[in-house]
Amino acid sequence: MVLAKSKKSVGLGNSLMNDRFGKGKGSDRKRASAVTRIDHATGQEYITNDRQEASWVKMRSITEQGALDEFLATAELAGTDFTAEKMSSVKIIHTDQKNPYLLSAAEERVIVGKQNQNKGKLTVPRRPKWDSTTTREQLDRLEKEAFLDWRRGLAELEETKDLLMTPFERNLEVWRQLWRVIERSDVVVQIVDARNPLMFRSEDLENYVKEVDPKKHNLLLINKADMMTYRQRKMWADYLKGQKIAYRFFSAHLAKEALEAVEEESESEEEPTVASSSKKPVAEVKEETREEEEEEAEEAETQEEQEDEDTRILTVDELEDILLELEPANTDPGHKFTVGLVGYPNVGKSSTINALVGANKVSVSSTPGKTKHFQTIHLSEKVLLCDCPGLVFPNFANTKAELVCNGVLPIDQLREYTGPSTLVATRIPKPFLEAIYGIQIYTRPLEEGGNGIPTGEELLRAYARHRGFMTQGLGQPDASRAARYVLKDYVAGKLLYCNPPPDSVDGAEFNRELYDIAHLPEKRRAALQQALDEMTIDGSAADDASVLTDFIPLPQGQKSQTLDKAFFKSGANNTGNFTRPFQYKYTEQGKQVMEGKNLSGRKLRAMIALEKGIDPKDVQMTTGKKHYKGSMKGRGKHRRNNADDDEP
Numbered sequence: 229m230v231l232a233k234s235k236k237s238v239g240l241g242n243s244l245m246n247d248r249f250g251k252g253k254g255s256d257r258k259r260a261s262a263v264t265r266i267d268h269a270t271g272q273e274y275i276t277n278d279r280q281e282a283s284w285v286k287m288r289s290i291t292e293q294g295a296l297d298e299f300l301a302t303a304e305l306a307g308t309d310f311t312a313e314k315m316s317s318v319k320i321i322h323t324d325q326k327n328p329y330l331l332s333a334a335e336e337r338v339i340v341g342k343q344n345q346n347k348g349k350l351t352v353p354r355r356p357k358w359d360s361t362t363t364r365e366q367l368d369r370l371e372k373e374a375f376l377d378w379r380r381g382l383a384e385l386e387e388t389k390d391l392l393m394t395p396f397e398r399n400l401e402v403w404r405q406l407w408r409v410i411e412r413s414d415v416v417v418q419i420v421d422a423r424n425p426l427m428f429r430s431e432d433l434e435n436y437v438k439e440v441d442p443k444k445h446n447l448l449l450i451n452k453a454d455m456m457t458y459r460q461r462k463m464w465a466d467y468l469k470g471q472k473i474a475y476r477f478f479s480a481h482l483a484k485e486a487l488e489a490v491e492e493e494s495e496s497e498e499e500p501t502v503a504s505s506s507k508k509p510v511a512e513v514k515e516e517t518r519e520e521e522e523e524e525a526e527e528a529e530t531q532e533e534q535e536d537e538d539t540r541i542l543t544v545d546e547l548e549d550i551l552l553e554l555e556p557a558n559t560d561p562g563h564k565f566t567v568g569l570v571g572y573p574n575v576g577k578s579s580t581i582n583a584l585v586g587a588n589k590v591s592v593s594s595t596p597g598k599t600k601h602f603q604t605i606h607l608s609e610k611v612l613l614c615d616c617p618g619l620v621f622p623n624f625a626n627t628k629a630e631l632v633c634n635g636v637l638p639i640d641q642l643r644e645y646t647g648p649s650t651l652v653a654t655r656i657p658k659p660f661l662e663a664i665y666g667i668q669i670y671t672r673p674l675e676e677g678g679n680g681i682p683t684g685e686e687l688l689r690a691y692a693r694h695r696g697f698m699t700q701g702l703g704q705p706d707a708s709r710a711a712r713y714v715l716k717d718y719v720a721g722k723l724l725y726c727n728p729p730p731d732s733v734d735g736a737e738f739n740r741e742l743y744d745i746a747h748l749p750e751k752r753r754a755a756l757q758q759a760l761d762e763m764t765i766d767g768s769a770a771d772d773a774s775v776l777t778d779f780i781p782l783p784q785g786q787k788s789q790t791l792d793k794a795f796f797k798s799g800a801n802n803t804g805n806f807t808r809p810f811q812y813k814y815t816e817q818g819k820q821v822m823e824g825k826n827l828s829g830r831k832l833r834a835m836i837a838l839e840k841g842i843d844p845k846d847v848q849m850t851t852g853k854k855h856y857k858g859s860m861k862g863r864g865k866h867r868r869n870n871a872d873d874d875e876p
């Protein structure tokens with residue numbers, strides 16, 4: 229559902245009319261902000277925006293602009309007044325002509341192919357060359373011209389190649405911060421989110437760093453690695469090594485926890501310890517011994533993971549050592565080794581700095597785009613950290629929904645929420661969503677056009693009903709409000725999905741382990757187990773189970789078995805299925821269903837796809853009506869509302 233256009237947004241025509249005939253205070257403000265200035269270098273007059281703006285306004289990150297703002301900004305950058313500048317040389321860079329929703333698997337393949345062909349054209353703007361003879365005004369003009377050229381180039385790429393771009397940073401002031409950070413830094417650490425490392429990586433930024441000075445170093449720091457399993461890190465490590473990318477895994481979150489643990493330990497050491505003298509029953513002692521043995525076995529395996537240089541999550545000390553190794557030799561005695569931290573908003577730059585500094589020197593927030601100016605923090609007498617404001621580099625985007633899910637676009641300002649919520653509903657298995665939230669999601673049956681996977685709206689309605697979020701008036705489930713919660717959970721990693729490296733396994737297979745019941749918090753694990761038991765008793769789980777058969781291992785090759793063994797402590801049984809309860813149960817159920825129909829999930833999907841003329845990847849197994857009735861049993865405890873609009 230597309231929401232009505234905001235009353236605040238104006239087209240170029242409307243804006244010109246408002247400016248001309250006036251529309252209350254707003255237009256007065258607008259008129260007052262355009263002032264005539266004299267260029268002292270040339271003596272010419274020009275029109276520009278009033279600079280008496282608060283500094284936060286100037287530094288505000290701009291990733292999307294209305295038609296008039298785009299026009300005015302372009303005109304200001306070009307340094308020409310509106311009559312002198314011909315419209316033909318102004319390009320509207322951002323348009324909403326593209327479908328903001330999701331792509332089918334086939335469309336996505338076409339788009340990805342096109343994106344790969346044009347990858348080299350995704351550049352970051354370069355700061356023009358300058359020397360001691362360049363005046364401030366001249367440099368300002370040169371920078372604006374270079375920036376305008378860069379924007380034209382990207383606009384052309386979008387127009388001629390018909391590619392959707394990320395709403396990349398359009399504020400020159402923000403790029404100026406990046407230029408300064410790069411110029412000052414000996415090492416530029418590009419921080420990316422582990423859930424989608426390539427989406428957050430700007431390859432051209434690394435080129436630019438080397439252009440500024442070949443002696444500078446680049447490092448790709450994959451933060452939030454705590455969200456990945458060992459197997460996932462291993463697959464990414466193989467890919468990144470193959471591409472010869474200097475990378476390291478890190479987790480500011482784990483680093484913070486380790487720091488707190490050390491602090492607690494040192495505090496408790498100061499307190500007197502109380503010795504436990506009570507005698508324990510034999511059964512309890514046996515249980516403890518068994519647990520200890522299990523722990524030891526687990527430790528041995530974790531040890532193996534830890535020793536794997538390529539996949540290990542660095543501690544703060546290790547990260548510091550790696551950075552110090554890159555310190556240039558023979559620098560001036562007064563030179564401070566400077567490490568610049570750059571990256572998209574919300575990838576964890578401030579958290580990483582806090583972990584390095586060992587204290588909360590930089591504020592951390594889950595709202596993207598909080599850091600506005602670059603900040604310098606003295607790590608030691610010789611080492612300086614430089615925190616650059618988060619900025620969105622130009623990149624190809626498949627959809628805006630993807631950007632929301634990646635935490636690039638702020639959720640609170642979101643108007644179109646169905647795309648991103650559908651991505652969440654597609655990526656996180658339905659039973660997992662139901663267990664996490666304690667909800668029941670009703671999907672449309674196949675015969676009525678459903679595909680077994682909930683749509684974003686189906687998920688949101690279920691969530692809204694459960695939380696009692698209702699719209700005023702008609703009293704329908706407030707999907708828009710629900711979207712904010714669900715999407716924030718996704719961005720925060722509560723609903724976890726990691727992207728696989730290119731040309732490897734598909735997303736479902738890559739994330740299979742994440743939906744293992746053993747990964748759930750204790751309370752949710754019990755809820756899920758109960759839900760599964762209920763479904764098994766009334767025999768209605770069959771179709772539901774098939775949703776998860778996509779996350780169940782098929783007979784594997786030697787390499788993936790070795791990889792999996794490292795993760796699954798109990799190993800695989802002789803059927804090729806794993807013995808963890810969550811997967812085992814689903815595997816068994818899935819098998820029964822498929823045997824009954826004499827078709828495997830894949831074959832059935834392929835058949836449905838053929839019948840419907842769609843891509844097999846877009847087809848999932850369905851839930852039948854019988855299932856709704858069945859699984860409603862034992863669900864009475866969930867809050868229900870008379871306004872349910874989607875119950876069959």
Ligand SMILES: Nc1nc2c(ncn2[C@@H]2O[C@H](COP(=O)(O)OP(=O)(O)OP(=O)(O)O)[C@@H](O)[C@H]2O)c(=O)[nH]1
Nearest residue numbers: 452480481574575576577578579593597598599618
């Ligand atoms: N799970 C996990 N979450 C993290 C990690 N590092 C940061 N976060 C979370 O990610 C969010 C953003 O962290 P920040 O450090 O503020 O990110 P930033 O890159 O400085 O953001 P801007 O100031 O907007 O540029 C916060 O909610 C953090 O708690 C990590 O290693 N693991």
